[in-house]
Amino acid sequence: MRTYDAGLLDLARSLLGKGGPLESSAGGDPIAEPALRDALARHAAGAAGAAPLEAKAAAAGAVGAARRALGRAGGGTGSGLSDDEVAGLEAIVQVLGRPAMRFRGGRVEMPPNALGDNARWQVLVATARSRINDVSAAVGRLSAVLDGGDGRAALGTAWRLGADLLVTNRHVAAALVADAKAPAAEWRLDPARKAQVDFAFTDDPPPPAGIGLAALVYCAPEQAVDLAVLRLAGGGAAPPPAAPALDWSGESLGRELPAAGGGGAARFQGTEVYVVGHPLHLRATGDTRSVFGAADGRKRCSPGFVTRVDAALPALEHDCSTLGGNSGSCVFSVDGHAVIGLHVGGRQADAETRTRAEANFAVALARLGEYAAARVLRGAADGAGV
């Protein structure tokens, strides 16, 4: 398996090669350095709130670090990248094609520029904005209500299922149960820990109060299926948003292509997807800040590709930009705007251990097969109950 750094190098190299005025999707000229620096500086100024000169300096620094990494690594594996180089490459990847787009006025925003893969996402937003808005409305921020009821502590993301249910990760739900060390089947919500979901926690003005939780109705016991289902409390001011459709087809993830010329290993061709969730700097580091700027837990739409499907586990990997608060996010297919996965975790560095996962990964609906979670999700979606 490729390392995270090697994948990052490949993606950055590919995106940097998608420049020039000619409008074929293939090949192209390198993206001009001034345009790249300008985009990075705008990103630093806009998303991270840097002053103009500081933003220009940050952009120059990111480009320099990335060029060093690309020049040294050549076509190699990219082992031994420094933190600065990773941060520079990640900033370039986000600015050139893996944006985390905000929602304003109830609508997902356009990518910030047309560089790299952003042209692709600009067309996606232009042609399917309403669909994205509709399905994204079903995704909300899950938060704990702090003592006194005024404060909120973000826990992760959850999305609607069936008539009155929510899907999130088991490791997110763990923060809400009385005894997280007990077997998952025995988990119950801790009445002392109040929590709620906010479906309208976006860049728009403060929404009405969120919806509380009534019960934990299912928690997958298998290590490989990090999934939990919660029931919403009734009696809210407004009905919860409609649940998105679920896509169980293997086709929704991608397909294996035979090796060119009939030799070698098959290659995976992943589908276009977008992750909708609530990224948050739980522990902000220099590199996460450079990528996400002010990741304040508000709703974002992060497009990208499925990059791998695990042969042994019910999991997919993707290259969309995500952060800690994205746990429990919904992975939607671009083709049908239906749910194909439940985002679990990612490649962002742990601030304390400085370790990082190899890729962003999610529970893949199409790969759930005989797991009980598949029956639960299908039953809930069909109205048959959990």
Added chain:
Amino acid sequence: MDGGAPLPERPITEPQLRDLAAILHRRLGRGMILWLLGQVLRPEALGPAANHTGDAAALAHAAVEALAKAGQVLEAAALLRQTAHGNSRLALELNRVLRGERLDGDARTQALLNEYEPFFNSATFAEWFARAQRVVCAIALGEPENNIVGTGFLVGPDLVLTNYHVLEQFLAPEDGGGGPVKAGASGDQIFFFFDYIVAPKPRVPPELSGRDTFVTAVKDDWLVHARRRLPNDGKAGCAATVTDEYDYALVRLARKVGEQPVRRGGGPRRGWLSLPEKIDVLDSVDKRLVVLQHPAGAEQQFDVGAYDRLDASQTRVWYALSTAKGSSGAAALDKEGRLFALHNAEVEPRPELGLLNGKGLNQGIRIDFIAKDLGSAKLQGWPVPAFQDHAEFWSLNDDLANPRPIIGRSTFRDDLLRLATIGSPERALVVTGRPGSGRRFSVELWKRVLGGKAACMELKPDELSRLTPRKFLENVGIDFGLEGECGPIPDERKTEDRPRWLTMDAPRWLAATLHRAARRDAARYPAWIIVNSVVPEGEPLSWADGLKELFAALLGAADAEQRRVDIPELRWLFLGASATDFPLLAVPRVEEDLSRASDMDGEFVKCLQGAYRALDKTADIADEAWWRAASRRELKRAPEGKPPRAALAEAVRELLAEMRSGGGE
């Protein structure tokens, strides 16, 4: 390729269904909604939709419900796109809804409509836009790209024009770059996706069986001619002098898709665009252009913008409209549907260029330069003659497993098309004949030829006998989709006013209503009223009081004071035993008597030819004389009393079934 777009399997949301119902109601009217249902659903699947006789809005909702229940919403949408593209507002709204956008009447929708309005109001728009959409394709490359890389369009039956740089990976590098451009890879790894109008995106490489519908280039010698791209094209440092760097490639396809009908059941062929030897760039400043494209490999899009200027080399035209990576090779057309440029690049933004109408500049290669360059290359078969469509439907449906073959009736079809133009001197078509001669079949044939395009109303014998003139007028409003737009029908105030009401007031009201409607939605007019008076032998045909007089006035008959009302937006199809059954005194009309002998053998061969091509065969069936003889044999062995056309249609069905199972190969 089977000519029909693959239908995507994806959920249709409730809001989308509601919007679709609103579109059907607003753009089609009851007559065309019933036509659509008849084409897509079996009678037993109609459900409550079959019972809505009055309220078109309720019918539209019931229709969408029935379509959704039968899983045929996308099938219906595809049929509308194929047949009703002349109705550009319908096309625009349909595409938006299928892409998941809401028809919420917001400012953006209005801005979009305002921007496109000059195109929609163009007199020839309806004619060319549908064809232009059919000839534009997404182009994908196999290994190592495995992706959609650009756009192209047909310029001959099997010739696609695109940019050199779209195919550059598959072209052979030449030492020094001075020699002719050559193919550097196999053509069967270049894929062309036509009719890619809605998501999902085709997979590349496509799968031979499954959802993807495509055609490839011929395996060898696929590159007919090409010219290199210009270094720095679109950039500030681009050369001002161009030798022949026109950045185009002409590719030969493995099949003559331009000659094949778009639908399995025959009818209009896909066609191709002609390259003009001259474009008017001096008088074109601010001229409106449309670019049909597949940006970022997305389903086909179009944007409307304005021509701005020539570049320094005078070989590129600059225009302000939206394109993106993947739009290279797109067709830039003017308001009359004439090719203007081959889109190839963005003009790199520079402060001195600014924006035009809020949009950046893009550029295309002047199509007249490409036309002249191809002309001077002395290519075999070039120039390609302009596309002329003489194709006819061979079946009433597109179902190859259960076709409804059409034997002959060329005269009727030609007459329909001739009368379907606003300027036609005749406004009525009268079809008479003996029982079994095919009079009632004419209604089906009308629906096949004009259904989905023209507003229509069908009247059956029982309705002729019971509809009051006022009720008839009310139904015209519902069936033509004019609810909410026509003013109140004038009242008959006194008994003695009735003749005047029938001959002047009511016709004037309908004339004004149709005139307004046609100005708003020209593609649906002339509208048709089909009067089916075919009753079983021996049964009398009766007319409701005053209806015949009203029809006579609507047909242009003069009243006692020699006053007449002219309604150029209305056409009539009368079916019956004799022309004397109808109020046609002094009405210019076309008559067809189906009792007269016709070349039945030739009609059989023609239908069989259409069926053969529907199986994706481009050649003609061999030995016409043999098939004519076969026709005569079929007629001889037909049971007594069976109409000859019905017997031959049955023979075509059997032969097609054999051909599909391999027996005809």
